[in-house]
Amino acid sequence: MGERICLANARVVDVARGVVLPEVSVLIENGCIAAFLEAPLEALLPRTFDARGLYLAPGLIDGHAHFALDGGDDPRNSFLAADEQSLWETGRGNARRAIQAGITSVRDCGAPAPWIFAFQREVALGGISGPHVLSCGHPLTRPRGHLHFFGGEVSTRQEVRSAVERLAAQGACFIKLVASGGGLTSGTKPGRADLPLELMREAAEVAHGLGIGVASHCHATESIRRALDAGLDTIEHASFTTPAGDYLFEDDTARRIRDQGTAVCPTVIGALRTVRRFRESKMPHHDGDAAAVARLEARQTNIARFCRLGLPLLGGTDCGITDTPFELLLYQQAGMSAAETLRTVTCHSARYLNLPRSGEVKAGYAADLILLDGNPLEDLHYLRQPVAVLKAGRMMAGHLQPARGPASSSAAMRC
Numbered sequence: 001m002g003e004r005i006c007l008a009n010a011r012v013v014d015v016a017r018g019v020v021l022p023e024v025s026v027l028i029e030n031g032c033i034a035a036f037l038e039a040p041l042e043a044l045l046p047r048t049f050d051a052r053g054l055y056l057a058p059g060l061i062d063g064h065a066h067f068a069l070d071g072g073d074d075p076r077n078s079f080l081a082a083d084e085q086s087l088w089e090t091g092r093g094n095a096r097r098a099i100q101a102g103i104t105s106v107r108d109c110g111a112p113a114p115w116i117f118a119f120q121r122e123v124a125l126g127g128i129s130g131p132h133v134l135s136c137g138h139p140l141t142r143p144r145g146h147l148h149f150f151g152g153e154v155s156t157r158q159e160v161r162s163a164v165e166r167l168a169a170q171g172a173c174f175i176k177l178v179a180s181g182g183g184l185t186s187g188t189k190p191g192r193a194d195l196p197l198e199l200m201r202e203a204a205e206v207a208h209g210l211g212i213g214v215a216s217h218c219h220a221t222e223s224i225r226r227a228l229d230a231g232l233d234t235i236e237h238a239s240f241t242t243p244a245g246d247y248l249f250e251d252d253t254a255r256r257i258r259d260q261g262t263a264v265c266p267t268v269i270g271a272l273r274t275v276r277r278f279r280e281s282k283m284p285h286h287d288g289d290a291a292a293v294a295r296l297e298a299r300q301t302n303i304a305r306f307c308r309l310g311l312p313l314l315g316g317t318d319c320g321i322t323d324t325p326f327e328l329l330l331y332q333q334a335g336m337s338a339a340e341t342l343r344t345v346t347c348h349s350a351r352y353l354n355l356p357r358s359g360e361v362k363a364g365y366a367a368d369l370i371l372l373d374g375n376p377l378e379d380l381h382y383l384r385q386p387v388a389v390l391k392a393g394r395m396m397a398g399h400l401q402p403a404r405g406p407a408s409s410s411a412a413m414r415c
Contacts, residue, residue, distance in 0.1 A: 003047070004029045005393065006037070007369075008403040010051035012361045013376060015058060015346045018339030020375055026056065028367045031392035035363055049400035054387055055375050057342070058359050059104025059131075059368035061349035063265045064236055064316025067091045067119060067133070068111035068150075071320050076184050080149060087112075091119050094320060095130025100397045102386040104368035105132040107316070107353060109176050109215065109236060112150050113137035117171040129396060132368070134353065137167040139176035139217065140203060142194045146182035146217065157202040164206040175207045177216040177232070179223035180241070190219035191241040193226060200230035213354060215265075221250055228256055234263045234314060234352065238306075239299065247298040249305060258311045263352040265316040266306070268299045268331075303334035314352045315345035338377050367393035371400065 005028050012021040025037040025048075069075040070090045082090065098106055108116060120133040138152035140163055145153070154160050164175055179195045181188030188194065200216070207214045213233035218224045219241045227235050235257065240249045257264060306313060315331075331341040350359030357365045369390040374382040388398030 003393065004034075005047040005049065006403075007051045007056060007371070007400075008048050010054055010056040010371065011375075012036075013055050013057040013342075014361070015339070015342050016360055018337075018343075018377060020055065020377065023052070026361070028390075028393040031367055031394075032357075033361065033363050033365050033367050048403040050403040051371055051400060055372045055382070056361055057370050057372060057376055057383075058346045058361055058365075059370050059389065059391065060102050060345050060383070061105045061107075061315065061353065061355070061359065062098065062103045062131075062317055062319065062345075063107045063234075063314040063349050063353060064109045064267050064318055065094070065098070065106050066110055066318070066320030067094045067106075067108050068116065069320030075320060076149070087115060088119070092128050092130075095123060095128055095133075098131050098319070099129055099389055099391065100386075102370040102383060102389050102397075103131050104370075104389065104391050104396075105134065105350075105353075105355065105358065106130075107134040107136075107174070109136060109217075109316075110139040110147050110150055110178075111135065111137070113152075113167060113172075114170055120171060131391065134173040134355075135171070136174050136176040136215070137170060137172045139178045140164075140195075140199075141178035144187060145194050146178045146180070146185040146188045148185070154199065157199060160199050160202045161206050164203055164210070168207070168210045168212060172212060174213040174215055174233070175203055176236075177203055177214060177227075179216045179218050179226055180220035182217060182219060189243075189245065190239065191243045191245040193220045193222035195223070195226070197226045197229055200226055200232065204230045204232055221248070221253060224253055224257070228253075228260055228262065231260075232262065234265055236265050236316075237267055237299070238264045238302065240302070249298075249302065251305075251309070254305065254309050254311060258309055261312060263312040263314045264306060265314040266299050266303055267316050267318040268303060269317050300334060303331060303336075307334065307336055307340075312348070312352060313344050314349050332380060338380050341380060342376055367391075371398070 007026045009023045027034045070078045072078055116135045120135045122128045123130045123133050138150040139147050140152045140154050141148050143153045181190045181192050204214050215234040216227040216232045217236045218227055219239040221240050242248050347359035370386040371388040372382045376382050388400050389396045
């Protein structure tokens with residue numbers, strides 16, 4: 001039997017219903033939430049921690065990050081110049097910052113393979129302190145396309161099939177396609193749909209046959225349409241960029257995303273941090289992205305439009321591309337309530353990323369948890385500095401005091 005611990009007298013945040021439950025003690029066993037107790041049994045549970053006055057919420061889920069990128073002024077060239085040791089140092093630093101921020105699961109959307117799979121395994125084994133890692137390995141891109149330097153260039157259906165099968169065999173949790181150009185790769189244009197539809201369909205057929213999902217980087221509006229035609233599972237960025245590089249939102253295409261049930265990961269905070277860097281450096285674009293600032297700033301506008309139309313939203317930062325905190329407050333500024341915002345990065349993200357029994361504080365669910373000084377349903381700023389972070393029932397960051405006194409006696413099961 002695994003370690004048993006109890007969090008005594010916590011106020012549980014029910015993110016699905018948007019309410020806070022009365023004080024309860026939470027029994028954790030074998031990395032999962034085993035039960036809720038009226039009071040902890042200190043005699044049976046020597047590891048009982050005092051959570052009185054604290055709010056217990058599910059750990060946050062970052063649906064779009066890059067562990068291999070350092071988040072500095074020039075992440076592409078820093079990556080290209082890095083040796084093996086530097087790459088591991090960057091990955092460890094990103095993982096440590098994520099878990100300390102209360103992010104207990106991260107979907108890595110592009111890194112060199114097989115390095116990222118070795119990193120994923122090392123985190124899972126506990127050799128590196130960090131969140132659960134869901135990796136695609138290297139993304140699939142056209143020759144010399146955006147992010148081609150990770151090693152995933154393809155040009156034929158057979159190359160796509162072979163790449164998907166190889167990545168899945170190495171441990172990929174999903175497949176990432178790069179369907180348009182991007183701001184990080186000179187020589188590509190964000191408004192241009194790069195990956196042919198037939199290759200996207202091939203990737204979806206093979207990946208879905210293997211039981212894993214497919215995400216697609218889409219700045220260009222045409223690339224969004226191709227992702228929908230190919231039946232992909234998530235659309236990253238969804239920037240609605242025209243071939244000329246301008247921003248032009250299309251309600252009809254957005255409604256189609258909603259109607260197909262495809263989740264969108266807008267990566268807003270990463271975009272706005274990039275804009276700030278452009279302005280500070282007075283270098284607002286690379287040679288193929290003259291309208292970069294307008295395109296990036298439009299992502300916050302998109303959130304309000306996505307919410308109005310009812311699109312499924314997946315929280316994600318694009319950490320690694322920029323030195324980026326979690327983007328929750330931007331969702332709220334776009335018109336979402338605190339409860340809706342919190343669901344976007346907990347239970348909704350768990351659903352869209354196929355993480356069963358995650359994203360809520362419920363019996364039988366993973367004990368990926370954060371303890372907070374205040375109620376996040378009233379003020380999302382409490383998420384900025386968790387008192388403690390647990391991953392699979394293990395204390396990963398912060399500190400709690402051992403429980404003492406009569407609060408830890410005469411327990412009764414509630415569920």
